[in-house]
Amino acid sequence: MADRTIxxxxxxxxxxxxxxxxxxxEQLEAEIKYHLPPISHxxxxxxxxxxxxxxxxxxxxxxxxxxxxxxxxxxxxxPELYSLSRLRDLAGVRVLVFPPSRLAEVDQxxxxxxxxxxxxxxxxENVLGHKYYGLCPDASDEIQGEYxxxxxxxxxxxxxxxxxxxxxxxxxxxxxxxxxxxQHSQDxxxxxxNFEDEFERLAKQEKSGS
Amino acid sequence: MxxxxxxxxxxxxxxxxxxxxxxxxxxxxxxxxxEDNGEEELKKRxxxxxxxxxxxxxxxxxxxxAVRRELERALG
Numbered sequence: 455m456a457d458r459t460i461x462x463x464x465x466x467x468x469x470x471x472x473x474x475x476x477x478x479x480e481q482l483e484a485e486i487k488y489h490l491p492p493i494s495h496x497x498x499x500x501x502x503x504x505x506x507x508x509x510x511x512x513x514x515x516x517x518x519x520x521x522x523x524x525x526x527x528x529x530x531x532x533p534e535l536y537s538l539s540r541l542r543d544l545a546g547v548r549v550l551v552f553p554p555s556r557l558a559e560v561d562q563x564x565x566x567x568x569x570x571x572x573x574x575x576x577x578x579e580n581v582l583g584h585k586y587y588g589l590c591p592d593a594s595d596e597i598q599g600e601y602x603x604x605x606x607x608x609x610x611x612x613x614x615x616x617x618x619x620x621x622x623x624x625x626x627x628x629x630x631x632x633x634x635x636x637q638h639s640q641d642x643x644x645x646x647x648n649f650e651d652e653f654e655r656l657a658k659q660e661k662s663g664s
Numbered sequence: 665m666x667x668x669x670x671x672x673x674x675x676x677x678x679x680x681x682x683x684x685x686x687x688x689x690x691x692x693x694x695x696x697x698x699e700d701n702g703e704e705e706l707k708k709r710x711x712x713x714x715x716x717x718x719x720x721x722x723x724x725x726x727x728x729x730a731v732r733r734e735l736e737r738a739l740g
Contacts, residue, residue: 524694526681531730628679631695633667
């Protein structure tokens, strides 16, 4: 029988971890939703706040761990180096907010509630949003959770980029790291940010004038 | 721009392995190496000769033998 590959071993690990991942996502989503009503109940008609959650799928987790290695390649002589439990986003909650001033409020509120969590800035500094990771000790002391607070327009862009392009075609995921795509992504983030800032400026102007 | 330097020197991007590679020169640059080094350094490395046998990899951390073998197989 052929030796098991690193990928085989990681798939087995994934399904061992899955019950814990489920507990973390349930706990994290519930906690975040519990804390948000003071903001969500005061939103103006044009303001938005949405909470979504997802468990990273098995092949997506394997791909993410492989792409963390320089050259996107596991060292088959050293399988002990790799564990999916090192990924911080196996259980992830995303809070999408519009406009930016509300985003800052949500970020501050959740920072206070998750004060022991670690900030993990987005790779692209033009992204309007924040990302944190940490443990939900009531759910698991092994699996870390991640939550993101991001601008709604950026989140919807990610849905197209990740959900419609990369998720059905995981082999394309590395495209995002190419210098050309990084440049184009920066342009998109900057444009979305400019749109949101200007929208908010005009909305405030309208409010103060009325 | 770094991407122009690489393109003009005949390097293509392999998005599965996230390396810029040139089969003729048998050289490959990881995205991490490209991101972490300046244009002058990159230009110098592009102009360097290749290995007499096999590929030359420009990585921040030199790849192990097993990783080299796998990359050489993948890059053709």
